[in-house]
Amino acid sequence: MAKTLTESRRTRYTRSVLQDTMVELLREKSMPHITVSELCSQADVNRSTFYAHYDGLEDLLHDVEGEAIDHVSAAFDDLLSQSDPTDAETAIRRICAYIADNRSHLQVLMSSRADLDFQRRLMGLLYQHDDEIMQLQPASNDPNENRLRLQFAIHGAIGLIQYWLDTGLEASPEQVAQTIIDMSMPKQHAGL
Amino acid sequence: MAKTLTESRRTRYTRSVLQDTMVELLREKSMPHITVSELCSQADVNRSTFYAHYDGLEDLLHDVEGEAIDHVSAAFDDLLSQSDPTDAETAIRRICAYIADNRSHLQVLMSSRADLDFQRRLMGLLYQHDDEIMQLQPASNDPNENRLRLQFAIHGAIGLIQYWLDTGLEASPEQVAQTIIDMSMPKQHAGL
DNA sequence: TTGCGAAACCGACAATGTGTTGGTTTACTA
DNA sequence: TAGTAAACCAACACATTGTCGGTTTCGCAA
Numbered sequence: 529m530a531k532t533l534t535e536s537r538r539t540r541y542t543r544s545v546l547q548d549t550m551v552e553l554l555r556e557k558s559m560p561h562i563t564v565s566e567l568c569s570q571a572d573v574n575r576s577t578f579y580a581h582y583d584g585l586e587d588l589l590h591d592v593e594g595e596a597i598d599h600v601s602a603a604f605d606d607l608l609s610q611s612d613p614t615d616a617e618t619a620i621r622r623i624c625a626y627i628a629d630n631r632s633h634l635q636v637l638m639s640s641r642a643d644l645d646f647q648r649r650l651m652g653l654l655y656q657h658d659d660e661i662m663q664l665q666p667a668s669n670d671p672n673e674n675r676l677r678l679q680f681a682i683h684g685a686i687g688l689i690q691y692w693l694d695t696g697l698e699a700s701p702e703q704v705a706q707t708i709i710d711m712s713m714p715k716q717h718a719g720l
Numbered sequence: 721m722a723k724t725l726t727e728s729r730r731t732r733y734t735r736s737v738l739q740d741t742m743v744e745l746l747r748e749k750s751m752p753h754i755t756v757s758e759l760c761s762q763a764d765v766n767r768s769t770f771y772a773h774y775d776g777l778e779d780l781l782h783d784v785e786g787e788a789i790d791h792v793s794a795a796f797d798d799l800l801s802q803s804d805p806t807d808a809e810t811a812i813r814r815i816c817a818y819i820a821d822n823r824s825h826l827q828v829l830m831s832s833r834a835d836l837d838f839q840r841r842l843m844g845l846l847y848q849h850d851d852e853i854m855q856l857q858p859a860s861n862d863p864n865e866n867r868l869r870l871q872f873a874i875h876g877a878i879g880l881i882q883y884w885l886d887t888g889l890e891a892s893p894e895q896v897a898q899t900i901i902d903m904s905m906p907k908q909h910a911g912l
Numbered sequence: 913t914t915g916c917g918a919a920a921c922c923g924a925c926a927a928t929g930t931g932t933t934g935g936t937t938t939a940c941t942a
Numbered sequence: 943t944a945g946t947a948a949a950c951c952a953a954c955a956c957a958t959t960g961t962c963g964g965t966t967t968c969g970c971a972a
Contacts, residue, residue: 574950644832676899683879684872691871707868710906766921
């Protein structure tokens with residue numbers, strides 16, 4: 529959120545309408561094809577009012593994403609605190625279950641219609657827990673190698689989840705979780 | 721390319737200037753912040769002329785990507801025909817070497833400044849060779865599981881390469897290739 | 913080499929979207 | 943219930959977009 533406006537019932541309602549409309553529009557078309565005018569008209573909010581709240585469409589989207597990120601982050605911390613800190617596998621399974629439960633918003637934000645910002649921020653979240661992910665892999669003597677593997681694992685996991693959401697969650701959460709776990713553990717090799 | 725125009729020295733030149741300018745601009749700013757006007761001014765090409773060749777900026781970008789895809793695809797087929805068809809690992813190593821050699825264009829097209837189209841088309845290319853990739857993995861009885869693993873592997877590989885390009889190719893091609901190979905082979909598990 | 917035709921240039925057009933502003937109306941809240 | 947902040951409204955200057963009809967330039971082929 530860019531513009532700071534007093535927090536009241538009315539402002540909260542207006543913001544929420546704008547946010548919801550943004551998500552609705554993102555179900556139909558991709559970001560660059562959405563205009564402020566059309567959003568306001570569909571949200572039944574005056575265009576001036578929109579600019580009183582946000583700098584532009586990206587700003588609004590960022591706000592929507594932020595809210596989702598907060599939810600995910602909270603769920604994350606929650607799940608990780610519950611499970612044995614050494615048990616990364618359980619955490620992954622729970623995360624997949626969480627995604628399945630909250631598909632509606634995530635489906636839109638993870639799709640290619642929105643920014644890449646959400647994916648980026650999600651990756652940032654995963655980086656904060658990189659030690660748990662590393663745990664799935666055999667420690668390498670070369671720290672660079674670990675970084676490359678982490679990249680592969682995070683992109684792979686997010687890509688897989690995106691595919692999962694795009695295909696209407698055909699696969700079960702357990703199946704997805706297991707795939708992530710299996711694939712995050714590389715085949716051992718003799719080294720270069 | 722949308723508009724069909726006779727192939728002549730002049731048209732080829734104009735197209736190439738427009739394409740090059742697009743890539744230049746993409747080095748500075750992302751797609752939605754580029755305008756037709758600015759592109760034409762920088763390319764020193766009349767705006768009408770631009771519209772004689774392309775429907776819009778996306779169209780032009782698509783053209784640029786198409787050319788790159790053609791190159792990559794050709795290199796792909798070339799590499800695969802040279803190497804033992806059962807030897808996927810060698811092919812991956814050669815692909816990484818190819819990327820390192822042609823970094824300049826790929827660096828831009830793979831970045832988040834451009835479309836996601838290029839990534840998508842690149843994935844499509846990989847799908848055509850899914851059997852080679854599958855080869856790296858233990859066959860599963862469940863075809864769905866194979867699909868999920870393929871998703872993970874492809875997204876992981878592309879994400880890793882993107883990271884590699886973004887960080888100015890710090891790692892060596894061999895290192896990247898080896899990481900892809902290692903990570904595409906999942907840890908065995910007892911099944912669900 | 914020259915001349916024809918296609919392509920590039922030029923200026924202008926309506927249409928659409930963007931931010932911003934000053935003034936009015938509505939509704940929460942103290 | 944009165945005051946204030948937020949929402950509405952109308953209008954603005956500005957930029958960009960596609961699309962014209964007309965002119966100039968260039969290159970290929972006779």
